[in-house]
Amino acid sequence: MAKLDFTQQERAEIAQAISRAESRTSGEIVVIVTDASDGYRSFTVLWSALIALAVPLPLMIFTDWGLDIVYSIQLFTFLALLPITQVLPIRMALVPRRIKHARAHAKALEQFLAQNLHTTMGRTGVLFFVSVAERFAEVIADEAVYEKVEPQTWKTIIDGFTARIGQGDRIDAFNEAISSCGDVLARHFPPGGMECDELPNHLIVLDGAAPSSSGPVRARGLFGWVMFDWATQPFYTLVVTFLFAPYFVNGFAAEPILAASLWGYATGFGQLFAALLAPILGGYADSHHQPRKPWIALFSAVLIVSLCVLWLADPVHPDRAILILVAFGIALMAAELATVFNNAMMPDLVTGRSLGKLSGTGWAVGYVGGLVSLVIVAGLLVSDPATDKTLLGLDPLLPLDAASREGDRLIGPFSALWYLVFVLPLFFFTPDRPRRERKAAPVPQPGLYTRLRQLVKDHPQTALFLLARMLYADGLGAIFAFGGIYAASVFGWQAAEMGVFGIILVVTAALGAWIGGHLDDRFGPKRVIAAMLLLLIVGTVGVLSIDKDEILFVLQVPPKETGAALFASAGEKAYLVFAMLIGIASGPIQAASRTLMVRVTPAGQITEFFGFFAFSGKVTAFAAPLAIGAVTYLADSQRVGIATSVAFLLAGLWLLMKVRLPASAAG
Structure with missing residues (x-):
C-alpha cells in the first residue's frame, strides 16, 4: 500500500460508509489510518553501522591504504548512509517484515484502547486499522464480537481490502471493507430498540496524513523533492567554495589578486540578479497559477550549460577569464532561481507539522551530496600538479592531464552531469500544482519596489x-x-x-x-x-x-x-x-x-514569498x-x-x- 492521504470528499465518503454499516447493527465501527506505526530509527543506525564496519575488510585486503584513510572512509560511510537511510522507502526496506507487523499490531491495540472501543455498552466495538508504511491491515473486535465471529472472517475481509488497494481502488476498498464489517455485525448484533451512536463515525487519520485538496503525495514524491538538494549542493561545494574557485584564482588566472576580486564581483552579480528576479518571477508564477517544474527545468538547463563552459578554463588561455566569470555568474543565478521554485513546492507536499522534518532532511541530504561529490572529485579525480596524486594519495581514475589542470576543469562538467542525473527524480516523481485557467486577463504585476513596500505594509x-x-x-x-x-x-x-x-x-x-x-x-x-x-x-x-x-x-x-x-x-x-x-x-x-x-507565507503566494526569501539572502550578500x-x-x-x-x-x-x-x- 502506498502512502495514503485523503481529500475532504474522500473522508466524507468513508464517513457515510461507516454510518450506513452501523445503521444495520448495534455494533460500533471505528476506522483508523496511520502513515507508520513506528519510526524505526534504530534500524537506520544499525544498518549504517554494520555497513560501515564491513567497509574496511575489502580495503584492507585489496589495497595498501593506511589505517587513517580506511578509518576515514569508514566514518564517511556511516555518516553518508545515516541520512540516506532516513528516506522512508529505504528505511522500511531495512526492517524485517515480522518486526513491522508486530509493531503495527501493537499500534492497533493501543488505538483500540485509546478510542474507547472497549467501553461500548454491548462490548461490540470493531476497529478497522491500516498502517500504510508496514503494508498492514487488521480488524480487532471487542469480546462480545470475538466470541461469535471466527478470526478467518476478518482475515477474508482484510484480504479483499488489500487486493483492492493493490488495484488502486482505495476508496472502494475502504467502503467495501466497512460494509463487510457491517454485514458481519448485523448477523450477530442486529439494531436494538434504542438508537445510541457511542463512537465517532468519521475516518481517524494519524501521523500526518492530513486532509489535502491536491490528492496523495507518495513517499517517492518526497524523495524526488529531497533529491533536488542532493543534485544542487555539489555546485556550491565544488565550484563555489572548495575546488574550482581556488583553482580559478591561483591556477588559471594570470594575476591572482585581480582574479580574486573579479571572482567576488561575479559571485555578487550572480546573487544580485537572482535576488532581483526571484520575487518578480515568483509573483508572476503565483498570480498566473503556473506549475513550478517548468521554471525549474528552464533554470536547470541554463545551469547545466553554464557549468559545462567552465571546462574552457585552460591555464594556457587566461584570456578566457571573462567568459568563465560570466558563465559562473549565470550558473549561480540559475541555481538560486531554481531553488526558489523548488522551495515553493514544500507546502504542497507535507502538512505544517512535517515541514521542519522535510526541510531539514533536504538540507542534510544536500550536504551529504556535497560531501560525496567532494570525496569523488578531490579523492579520485583531481590531482596535485606537483605530485600527480589525488587527495587520497591515489592516481586519478581518469587519464587527466595534471599539467593542463584537466582535473580542476572537469569540476564544472562533473557538477553539471551530477545535477542532470540526480534532479530527474524531482521531475518524475514529485507532484506539481496543476495549471489553472484564468477567465480574466492577468492583473499587471507591480515592480519590485512596490512589492517590497506592500510586503512591509501588509506583512x-x-x-x-x-x-x-x-x-x-x-x-x-x-x-x-x-x-x-x-x-x-x-x-x-x-x-x-x-x-x-x-x-x-x-x-x-x-x-x-x-x-x-x-x-x-x-x-x-x-x-x-x-x-x-x-x-x-x-x-x-x-x-x-x-x-x-x-x-x-x-x-x-x-x-x-x-x-x-x-x-x-x-x-x-x-x-x-x-x-x-x-x-x-x-x-x-x-x-x-x-x-x-x-x-508565515499567505496561501497562494508561496512562490512570490520565497522570491523575497531569496532576495533577503542575496541582495546584501x-x-x-x-x-x-x-x-x-x-x-x-x-x-x-x-x-x-x-x-x-x-x-x-x-x-x-x-x-x-x-x-x-x-x-
Missing part, C-alpha cells in the same frame, strides 16, 4: 523576519567564505588540509541539518534558529580566539611544526572543534529558516565581505576583520527575537 512581521535573516545569512556566508582563508593563513594549510577541512564541515553541517529538522518540528523554527545562532556565535568567537601559538586568546600552545602530521598541533585541533560547532549550527539555521518562511575587507585593512588584522561577522549574527539574532509569529507558525 510587517514577515518583513522583519526577512530583515533578520538577511543579516544573519550575510554573517554566516562571510564565515564560510573567510574561515578557510583564516585557517590557511594561520596554519599554512594547503589543498590536502583544505579538502579534509571541507569534508569535516560538510559532514557536521549535514548532521546538524538532519537533527535540526526534528528539533524544528518539536520546538518550532524560530527557537531552533535562535539557539543555533548562539551556537554559531560561540563557534566563530572560538575560531577567532586561535592563532599560531595561542588558544582562547590567552592560552599559549606550541606552534605547528614543519612537516607535522595532519592536524597534529593543539591549535589545529582546537580550530577544528570550533569549526565543527559552526558546521553543526549552519545546517539547522538554513533549514529552519526555510521552514519558518513557509509557515556583499555587505559582510565588504565590511570584513574594510576592517581588515584598517586594523591590519584578519582576526579583527572576520570578527565583523559576529556583529551581523548578533544583529540578526536581535531582530529575530522581535519577530512575533502567529500561533500556527510558532511551532
Whole structure:
C-alpha cells in the first residue's frame, strides 16, 4: 500500500460508509489510518553501522591504504548512509517484515484502547486499522464480537481490502471493507430498540496524513523533492567554495589578486540578479497559477550549460577569464532561481507539522551530496600538479592531464552531469500544482519596489523576519567564505588540509541539518534558529580566539611544526572543534529558516514569498565581505576583520527575537 492521504470528499465518503454499516447493527465501527506505526530509527543506525564496519575488510585486503584513510572512509560511510537511510522507502526496506507487523499490531491495540472501543455498552466495538508504511491491515473486535465471529472472517475481509488497494481502488476498498464489517455485525448484533451512536463515525487519520485538496503525495514524491538538494549542493561545494574557485584564482588566472576580486564581483552579480528576479518571477508564477517544474527545468538547463563552459578554463588561455566569470555568474543565478521554485513546492507536499522534518532532511541530504561529490572529485579525480596524486594519495581514475589542470576543469562538467542525473527524480516523481485557467486577463504585476513596500505594509512581521535573516545569512556566508582563508593563513594549510577541512564541515553541517529538522518540528523554527545562532556565535568567537601559538586568546600552545602530521598541533585541533560547532549550527539555521518562511507565507503566494526569501539572502550578500575587507585593512588584522561577522549574527539574532509569529507558525 502506498502512502495514503485523503481529500475532504474522500473522508466524507468513508464517513457515510461507516454510518450506513452501523445503521444495520448495534455494533460500533471505528476506522483508523496511520502513515507508520513506528519510526524505526534504530534500524537506520544499525544498518549504517554494520555497513560501515564491513567497509574496511575489502580495503584492507585489496589495497595498501593506511589505517587513517580506511578509518576515514569508514566514518564517511556511516555518516553518508545515516541520512540516506532516513528516506522512508529505504528505511522500511531495512526492517524485517515480522518486526513491522508486530509493531503495527501493537499500534492497533493501543488505538483500540485509546478510542474507547472497549467501553461500548454491548462490548461490540470493531476497529478497522491500516498502517500504510508496514503494508498492514487488521480488524480487532471487542469480546462480545470475538466470541461469535471466527478470526478467518476478518482475515477474508482484510484480504479483499488489500487486493483492492493493490488495484488502486482505495476508496472502494475502504467502503467495501466497512460494509463487510457491517454485514458481519448485523448477523450477530442486529439494531436494538434504542438508537445510541457511542463512537465517532468519521475516518481517524494519524501521523500526518492530513486532509489535502491536491490528492496523495507518495513517499517517492518526497524523495524526488529531497533529491533536488542532493543534485544542487555539489555546485556550491565544488565550484563555489572548495575546488574550482581556488583553482580559478591561483591556477588559471594570470594575476591572482585581480582574479580574486573579479571572482567576488561575479559571485555578487550572480546573487544580485537572482535576488532581483526571484520575487518578480515568483509573483508572476503565483498570480498566473503556473506549475513550478517548468521554471525549474528552464533554470536547470541554463545551469547545466553554464557549468559545462567552465571546462574552457585552460591555464594556457587566461584570456578566457571573462567568459568563465560570466558563465559562473549565470550558473549561480540559475541555481538560486531554481531553488526558489523548488522551495515553493514544500507546502504542497507535507502538512505544517512535517515541514521542519522535510526541510531539514533536504538540507542534510544536500550536504551529504556535497560531501560525496567532494570525496569523488578531490579523492579520485583531481590531482596535485606537483605530485600527480589525488587527495587520497591515489592516481586519478581518469587519464587527466595534471599539467593542463584537466582535473580542476572537469569540476564544472562533473557538477553539471551530477545535477542532470540526480534532479530527474524531482521531475518524475514529485507532484506539481496543476495549471489553472484564468477567465480574466492577468492583473499587471507591480515592480519590485512596490512589492517590497506592500510586503512591509501588509506583512510587517514577515518583513522583519526577512530583515533578520538577511543579516544573519550575510554573517554566516562571510564565515564560510573567510574561515578557510583564516585557517590557511594561520596554519599554512594547503589543498590536502583544505579538502579534509571541507569534508569535516560538510559532514557536521549535514548532521546538524538532519537533527535540526526534528528539533524544528518539536520546538518550532524560530527557537531552533535562535539557539543555533548562539551556537554559531560561540563557534566563530572560538575560531577567532586561535592563532599560531595561542588558544582562547590567552592560552599559549606550541606552534605547528614543519612537516607535522595532519592536524597534529593543539591549535589545529582546537580550530577544528570550533569549526565543527559552526558546521553543526549552519545546517539547522538554513533549514529552519526555510521552514519558518513557509509557515508565515499567505496561501497562494508561496512562490512570490520565497522570491523575497531569496532576495533577503542575496541582495546584501556583499555587505559582510565588504565590511570584513574594510576592517581588515584598517586594523591590519584578519582576526579583527572576520570578527565583523559576529556583529551581523548578533544583529540578526536581535531582530529575530522581535519577530512575533502567529500561533500556527510558532511551532
